[in-house]
Amino acid sequence: MDAEKELIIDVKNLTKVYGEKTVVDNIDLQVQKGDIYGFLGPNGSGKTTSIRMVCGLLPITKGEGTCLGYDIGTHSGAIKQQVGYMTQKFTLYPDLTVRENLKIFARLHSLKNIKEAVERTMDNLQIGKARANQKAYELSGGWKQRLALGVATIHDPKLLLLDEPTAGVDPKARREFWDYISGLSSRGITTLVSTHYMDEAERCNKLSYIAYGKLLSSGTQKDIISxxxxxxxxxxxxxxxxxxxxxxxxxxxxxxxxxxxxxxxxxxxxxxxxxxxxxxxxxxxxxxxxxxxxxxxxxxxxxxxxxx
Ligand SMILES: Nc1ncnc2c1ncn2[C@@H]1O[C@H](COP(=O)(O)OP(=O)(O)OP(=O)(O)O)[C@@H](O)[C@H]1O
Ligand SMILES: [Mg+2]
Structure with a gap:
């Protein structure tokens, strides 16, 4: 591993037990600054659970480590503030416009300059004036997903956690989405992304494959194949x-x-x-x-x- 690079996520033995069932079983994960890190595995393998534990949204049963330099067991509040999390079934306010949705989330993050944050986010994601006034329920799947990404990035997070962000989105919109993530990566923003799509896995510079809560392989594509x-x-x-x-x-x-x-x-x-x-x-x-x-x-x- 490149010793120069900061570790944005560095966790060991991450474990989640529900009742008798261990759904995440001793997973180690190291994500470097600027990585686009792919999380792959079949349905129910523990991707969402792991992502939620890393960002402090779900208490860990066992394990230790840091996310953005904060202890995942004790500093979940600080982690949550600096992470942009796009959930698997993200929620927008359907009856509000694109701009209003962004505003609400900017307020939720208690941003000082809400107008600036909303305009910057719309610029970054090329959301034009006409689109800004459209209600969220009127948007196509691709535009809904773009707005959800806007919501997840409005507070300029250092780490993005994207849980199957492009499920059900057409190939063109998916490509644009990934070009945007690559742009963020070149600016030092780190992304941990779960996906079932192979073309997306190939755009990640590191990958982990999990099944039944266990980490089966991780590294670059080449490492995993060899x-x-x-x-x-x-x-x-x-x-x-x-x-x-x-x-x-x-x-x-x-x-x-x-x-x-x-x-x-x-x-x-x-x-x-x-x-x-x-x-x-x-x-x-x-x-x-x-x-x-x-x-x-x-x-x-x-x-x-x-x-x-
Ligand atoms: N609150 C809960 N209580 C009990 N079991 C749970 C709970 N949340 C998740 N599980 C179980 O944990 C396992 C892992 O679920 P998880 O959602 O993390 O998988 P996933 O890899 O994200 O799957 P998918 O690809 O379908 O999104 C599943 O068997 C799921 O049923
Ligand atoms: Mg999931």
Whole structure:
């Protein structure tokens, strides 16, 4: 890790237990200043719970560390003030205009110059005059999300926590959203973002993959892919579905799944593919680079047996 860079989030053994169920299980997380840090994992894996614990919105069951230099166990109030949090199902005031929504949140943060903060936020997010007077309920999904980002950034936070911010938003609006986050990153603003989209994961400079509350892998894309120690083949041919069904339980097959109209199959790096490929000569086999998605599917399937 770059020793020069400030750690904005530095937590160890982050744990949340509800009743008998451990939903976040000893997660370590280090996020550096300016990082766009992606949090990935299937539904219910503990992403939202972890994000809420890091920013002081949810008490931790166990663990220690700091967020923006403040102790997460004892200084949640100070953390909350400096964090911009866009919740998974963000709420806007539907009957208020865009400008009024921004004003309300500026007031909630007790900002000194509310007008300046609202104008600056609208400028940054290219919210024009006509749009500013539209009611929130009239906005398209993409514009609602842009306004929610405005609300989350109105107090100029150093850290943004974005929980699936682009779910249900069209590709163009998603691209603009990510360009904006990249701009913030180049100005030293740090983002921790949960997502289910692979193209978004690829725009993060660091990633963590969690499943069943456990951290399965973290690092750069390259670290995560090479850490899996697998090689991947693209298989093309008629009846590829049948091949998938037949090879699903093969002891040497780490994972196999559809990718568009072909299949991706991964095996351990030191295993020879020839015995399997020779059984299916009618298909075209080609070794390809293991993608981030292949790596995530592998990580997930390698855990299934432990939790079934
Ligand atoms: N207040 C609560 N009481 C009991 N269980 C909870 C509570 N909040 C969350 N959970 C459980 O904790 C687990 C993790 O939930 P969490 O919302 O953090 O997952 P997630 O990774 O954000 O999922 P998604 O991708 O669907 O948003 C789930 O099994 C969920 O049911
Ligand atoms: Mg969630």
């Amino acid at each position: 850490g899996c120690n697998i090689k991947t083949y693209n298989i093309v041919g008629k009846g590829v579905y049948k091949l998938i069904a037949e090879l699903q339980e093969h002891p040497d097959v780490e994972q196999i799944s559809m990718f568009g109209s072909s299949a991706h199959l991964s095996i351990k790096k030191d295993v020879d593919i020839s015995p399997i490929a020779s059984q299916y000569k009618e298909f075209e086999w080609q070794e390809i680079d293991t993608s981030l998605e292949d790596a995530f599917i592998y990580l997930m399937s390698s855990q299934k047996d432990n939790f079934a």
